[in-house]
Amino acid sequence: MTVDPDFLSAFDALPFGGYGVTAFGRRYRVTKSQFACSRSQKLVAEELGGNDYVSLNLYRLASGDALLKPCEMPEEKVREFVLNAVPD
Secondary structure, eight states, rough: OOOOOOHHHHHHOOOSEEEEEEEEEEEEEEEEEETTTEEEEEEEEEETOOOEEEEEEEEEESOOOEEESSSSSHHHHHHHHHHEEOOO
């Protein structure tokens, strides 16, 4: 599914590497990585002290579009997480 500009801006604003974020009043450990010369990016978030988990892949297409692929969870869950995640 192609990605809307607000989601893409929020995703791109999250740094690469491992760090903490706050989303929905809860703390998460996030790892954002890139592969294939930045054409493929992955974000994984695990709630600290809880059991929430968010995982997604984002593919940058040659057309300039981006394709979002949540990992075994609803797309709305990953969209809301990225839009609400505030890094430390």
